[in-house]
Ligand SMILES: NC(=O)c1ccc[n+]([C@@H]2O[C@H](COP(=O)([O-])OP(=O)(O)OC[C@H]3O[C@@H](n4cnc5c(N)ncnc54)[C@H](O)[C@@H]3O)[C@@H](O)[C@H]2O)c1
């Protein structure tokens with residue numbers, strides 16, 4: 484069985500590639516990083532090491548790679564032959580691979596009616612749906628009609644903390660032991676891919692909201708407050724009682740609306756939160772606050788991990804969130820010069836004021852009661 488996976492980065496090698504290998508797939512990674520592509524083709528294997536006492540090591544074999552910037556035609560051919568396509572490239576990159584995916588599907592559809600599932604494994608709501616939308620923008624109406632039955636774009640939620648890697652072995656990836664991959668069953672075409680570690684569900688929305696608004700919400704607060712208090716790493720930030728309190732407070736707020744909205748068991752959700760706090764504190768993982776805080780414009784977006792739970796908490800619970808809005812304010816203060824989006828947020832604030840920045844990046848307008856609280860929190864932190 485052949486899997487084509489876009490993005491041979493942290494989650495691509497450390498999580499998806501790992502599970503695909505153990506499920507019997509040959510994996511072709513598609514990436515634009517020439518060094519990683521060349522190393523994968525030279526070694527055809529890499530190590531995944533668990534960040535825990537004992538540091539258990541796993542060798543992932545049966546892998547190769549294509550540089551999509553140099554050999555797009557090889558990517559098209561691989562998609563035409565594949566049994567599964569997955570991505571882990573980052574939400575902002577999805578539109579840029581849509582052309583290649585469309586070409587691959589076009590070539591495949593011309594020679595066979597074999598179904599194919601394309602699963603985006605990104606931290607966002609509706610990642611595969613977005614890819615489908617961008618692919619369909621490249622097609623004719625006749626192609627769309629043909630593709631509808633043959634190709635599936637099930638959405639998914641993926642969870643495993645994989646920090647940036649600094650190993651001498653450039654292919655090796657250190658990952659946390661925990662993982663979860665949930666896939667929307669109803670949009671699968673053909674047979675369900677038998678992948679060890681996938682949980683298929685009928686409705687993905689509760690799972691992706693629970694993951695994004697717990698793991699990633701807490702992580703974002705740890706990152707932005709970690710940065711604010713001068714911490715370099717997430718586990719160190721979690722040792723600061725003020726930051727831990729803010730993170731836990733935000734997770735209790737998002738938890739309150741998630742439990743109410745989806746009917747999760749409150750006790751189980753409280754355990755889920757505690758497990759996540761432990762994962763953030765894992766001393767075997769060196770995870771920079773600047774990785775976790777990367778792309779603050781994306782993270783401040785109306786449907787993302789800070790603003791969406793804040794808005795939904797006020798709608799579903801009927802109260803104003805405190806910690807979640809402090810998280811929004813801390814994200815607005817994030818001025819890391821190595822992050823283009825952080826620079827853009829700061830420039831917008833300097834040139835047009837924080838009010839304009841809130842409206843532009845979060846979609847929250849002055850009519851919302853949340854607006855003034857964010858400004859107050861921002862001014863207090865500043
Ligand atoms: N690292 C984690 O802990 C984690 C966990 C769950 C989900 N995710 C999600 O997985 C996705 C990837 O994150 P990551 O941490 O692995 O990032 P990463 O930067 O380590 O990997 C992304 C890879 O995509 C490649 N890439 C960029 N443009 C490309 C293109 N046009 N075509 C093909 N490849 C391209 C990059 O070269 C890189 O190797 C993101 O959506 C992230 O939110 C990450």
Ligand SMILES: O=P(O)(O)OC[C@@H](O)[C@@H](O)[C@H](O)[C@H](O)CO
Pocket residue numbers: 606641642643644645698699702703774775776777778
């Ligand atoms: O990947 P991002 O930028 O959306 O978010 C940064 C981290 O919160 C994220 O990568 C987590 O490590 C991951 O989502 C854990 O499952």
